[in-house]
Amino acid sequence: MELKDKLVSSFMAFENNVDVEHSVHDIRTEAIKNFETKGFPTKKEEAWKYTSLNSIRKIDFSIFPKTESTLEYKDVKKYFLHEIDTYKIVFVDGIYSSYLSETTHDGVDICLMSSALTKEMYKPVIDVYFNKVASKDESLTTLNTAFSREGAYIYIPKNKMPKKPIEILHFATGNEASLMLQPRNLVIVEENAEVQIIERHQSLTENNVLTNEVTEVFAADNAIVDIYKVQNDNAGASLIDNTYIDQKGKSVVKVHTFSFGGKLTRNNLNFYQNGEYIDSIMKGVTILGEKQHVDHHTLVHHIEPNCESHQDYKGIYGESSTGVFNGKIIVDKIAQKTNAFQQNNNILISDKATINTKPQLEIFADDVKCSHGCTIGQLDEDALFYLQSRGIPLKEARALLMYAFANNVLESVRIPELKSRINKLIANKLGVSLGFDL
Amino acid sequence: MLKINNLHAQVEDKEILKGINLEMKAGEVHAIMGPNGSGKSTLASVIAGKENFEVTDGSVELEGENLEDISPEERAHKGVFLSFQYPVEIPGVSVTNFMKTAINESRKAKGLEEMPAKDMLKLIRDKSELLEIDRKFLSRSLNEGFSGGEKKRNEIFQMAMLEPKLAILDETDSGLDIDALRIVANGVNKLKSKDNAVLVITHYQRLLDYIVPDFVHVLHNGKIVKSGGKELALELEEKGYDWLKNEATV
Numbered sequence: 001m002e003l004k005d006k007l008v009s010s011f012m013a014f015e016n017n018v019d020v021e022h023s024v025h026d027i028r029t030e031a032i033k034n035f036e037t038k039g040f041p042t043k044k045e046e047a048w049k050y051t052s053l054n055s056i057r058k059i060d061f062s063i064f065p066k067t068e069s070t071l072e073y074k075d076v077k078k079y080f081l082h083e084i085d086t087y088k089i090v091f092v093d094g095i096y097s098s099y100l101s102e103t104t105h106d107g108v109d110i111c112l113m114s115s116a117l118t119k120e121m122y123k124p125v126i127d128v129y130f131n132k133v134a135s136k137d138e139s140l141t142t143l144n145t146a147f148s149r150e151g152a153y154i155y156i157p158k159n160k161m162p163k164k165p166i167e168i169l170h171f172a173t174g175n176e177a178s179l180m181l182q183p184r185n186l187v188i189v190e191e192n193a194e195v196q197i198i199e200r201h202q203s204l205t206e207n208n209v210l211t212n213e214v215t216e217v218f219a220a221d222n223a224i225v226d227i228y229k230v231q232n233d234n235a236g237a238s239l240i241d242n243t244y245i246d247q248k249g250k251s252v253v254k255v256h257t258f259s260f261g262g263k264l265t266r267n268n269l270n271f272y273q274n275g276e277y278i279d280s281i282m283k284g285v286t287i288l289g290e291k292q293h294v295d296h297h298t299l300v301h302h303i304e305p306n307c308e309s310h311q312d313y314k315g316i317y318g319e320s321s322t323g324v325f326n327g328k329i330i331v332d333k334i335a336q337k338t339n340a341f342q343q344n345n346n347i348l349i350s351d352k353a354t355i356n357t358k359p360q361l362e363i364f365a366d367d368v369k370c371s372h373g374c375t376i377g378q379l380d381e382d383a384l385f386y387l388q389s390r391g392i393p394l395k396e397a398r399a400l401l402m403y404a405f406a407n408n409v410l411e412s413v414r415i416p417e418l419k420s421r422i423n424k425l426i427a428n429k430l431g432v433s434l435g436f437d438l
Numbered sequence: 439m440l441k442i443n444n445l446h447a448q449v450e451d452k453e454i455l456k457g458i459n460l461e462m463k464a465g466e467v468h469a470i471m472g473p474n475g476s477g478k479s480t481l482a483s484v485i486a487g488k489e490n491f492e493v494t495d496g497s498v499e500l501e502g503e504n505l506e507d508i509s510p511e512e513r514a515h516k517g518v519f520l521s522f523q524y525p526v527e528i529p530g531v532s533v534t535n536f537m538k539t540a541i542n543e544s545r546k547a548k549g550l551e552e553m554p555a556k557d558m559l560k561l562i563r564d565k566s567e568l569l570e571i572d573r574k575f576l577s578r579s580l581n582e583g584f585s586g587g588e589k590k591r592n593e594i595f596q597m598a599m600l601e602p603k604l605a606i607l608d609e610t611d612s613g614l615d616i617d618a619l620r621i622v623a624n625g626v627n628k629l630k631s632k633d634n635a636v637l638v639i640t641h642y643q644r645l646l647d648y649i650v651p652d653f654v655h656v657l658h659n660g661k662i663v664k665s666g667g668k669e670l671a672l673e674l675e676e677k678g679y680d681w682l683k684n685e686a687t688v
Contacts, residue, residue: 381490386526389486390540390596391514391547400531400539407530 003057003180004039008032010063011146018149024117027131031145038139050324050356051266051295056238059208061180063147065093069173071204073100076171079202083417086198087166089152093173094181096150100169108162113151113184125155129188133216133246133272141242141268144214148184151213156193158220165196165415172237174205185215189223189251196415200230203237214242219251221275226254226414232261232425235290242268249275249304256413258422259286259294260429270299273335276306283409284313285422287402287429288321288353295324302335302365311342314406316430317353328360329370336365342372347379347405349398399430439464439635440485440604444496447484454480456660457496462604465632469646469671470639472657473679478639479523481657482608485637486520487513500604514540515547517603517634521593521610528580533592534562536580537599544600565598569625586613594625601629606637611645623648643675656682 041048090100103111116122135141203209271280300309325344346355359372387397413419440462447455487510542552654670
């Protein structure tokens with residue numbers, strides 16, 4: 001059976017396990033209708049021109065895991081940022097693991113979407129925020145909405161900041177030959193509040209895993225939100241990450257995306273600036289090899305005046321890997337004094353690697369500063385010779401230059417232990433060990 | 439120390455070096471002068487092993503060993519150092535980290551342990567004082583946003599750190615004001631010994647007032663057309679290069 005048909009027919013089984021009387025279920029029902037009409041996106045659509053889901057659609061994924069699996073902390077410790085204390089929301093094959101998690105209701109809510117979607121006390125918040133910024137039209141987002149039941153729920157009230165960063169981890173055990181996961185996250189950061197979130201998906205085997213995730217983020221006036229997406233999954237894992245961010249006045253939201261692993265990764269990162277003096281920051285480091293594929297689609301919608309957006313994506317593509325960067329910036333007529341910057345720099349280190357990069361600017365205001373630049377190049381021969389002439393062997397010289405190339409993206413990582421982790425992941429990915437961290 | 443025999447080199451089918459002969463002994467300072475386009479920088483790059491120059495004939499020998507097919511990094515490990523005319527900017531790598539990597543790679547190639555951090559710090563401190571380099575400068579990204587003078591001073595700092603047998607200074611004087619020139623020259627003079635050799639490549643005689651050569655060679659159209667003592671530099675300064683070009687065609 002085609003994956004689409006399987007999903008649509010699974011919806012009835014899904015309904016047996018959720019509260020169909022809850023107002024959220026009307027949203028789910030609408031969403032499955034939309035998905036049923038639209039189906040999976042194909043390469044005929046402009047937004048999916050360079051990313052094909054054909055091979056994924058042929059895989060017979062389990063929609064719901066048959067058995068509940070457990071993991072020992074010692075076996076998965078390395079995937080946590082264990083150097084520091086963090087809150088943890090952990091899922092194993094899509095099911096919440098209280099054993100591996102550390103949640104809280106102490107002044108802030110760092111807990112589960114399943115609670116938020118079922119318990120009466122959360123209903124007022126859910127009514128205001130759930131599915132309010134996520135697309136009601138984009139088919140994969142609506143697919144996730146239809147099956148929304150579990151994920152992370154984070155609510156930071158006015159003037160609060162959790163004592164430590166929050167890690168959201170999804171493990172796939174490989175107990176299913178092919179498993180599809182659809183986590184749904186909701187992050188609400190009220191006025192003048194702050195939060196740091198690290199997201200990671202980790203398959204523990206080479207088995208097929210498809211994750212279609214939706215995260216909605218609401219940043220109220222003066223809120224500060226940092227999100228770090230660590231994408232370093234196994235070769236059988238594919239990820240479609242849909243993130244929708246609604247920002248109010250003077251809020252600052254920063255999303256870092258580190259894409260090193262996985263088979264196919266699609267990042268749909270959407271910012272909506274619903275206020276003035278907002279700053280939206282998107283940073284990405286992509287390092288790929290083998291036949292890996294990563295597609296970064298960003299959207300910044302400048303809806304009000306006096307806002308800024310900054311995008312800086314760097315990519316290093318080796319072997320037969322392929323990359324896509326599509327950065328769309330819309331500046332509404334009313335959004336005067338907008339500053340929108342976009343930069344995408346790429347290095348191809350193999351003849352077979354490909355990158356497709358496309359800035360897409362739609363500017364309707366006349367008093368704005370918008371700049372975009374994309375480069376595709378090889379490593380600078382003169383720089384290599386310079387390093388070699390100082391006794392640094394070619395392999396290390398190449399790595400040093402690639403390190404240096406990716407470095408300024410790491411500068412804005414505000415958790416030093418995470419920065420050092422990312423440094424090590426980069427070194428591993430480049431196959432060298434250097435005597436220092438950047 | 440260095441022996442160059444009938445060296446021919448070309449880039450993309452264009453012959454630039456057309457039979458260079460040069461011999462330098464340990465303890466000597468040689469200067470190569472010549473007009474723009476005469477092949478000075480090509481000669482420097484070929485000695486350091488830059489791969490886009492193809493050596494079509496002749497050889498470069500360091501301490502009796504033919505350097506043919508030896509990579510730039512191995513040449514560095516054997517003691518060749520090139521101070522670049524245009525040092526490359528490498529954002530994201532500090533001067534200190536760069537030097538640590540360079541020194542430890544050389545040590546690794548020689549089968550030595552990494553230099554202990556304490557010794558490394560002391561070495562960096564001593565050598566940066568020699569070049570009158572501010573400590574803050576060392577934590578900046580390599581050459582990024584450096585002034586012309588800072589870049590050249592940084593090159594000589596690297597030379598001081600690596601202690602090469604053969605140092606080639608390619609237009610080290612260009613872009614330097616007189617104070618910076620004095621500091622750089624002073625640094626080079628302090629590093630000079632009976633065991634190493636310095637090849638100064640320059641367009642102007644100015645630097646040679648401070649780094650006094652034992653021999654001066656004039657390069658023109660890919661060949662050394664005249665050699666002499668340090669007084670040859672003064673003669674060139676006075677008369678320009680045109681009389682030599684004429685002499686060469688005769």
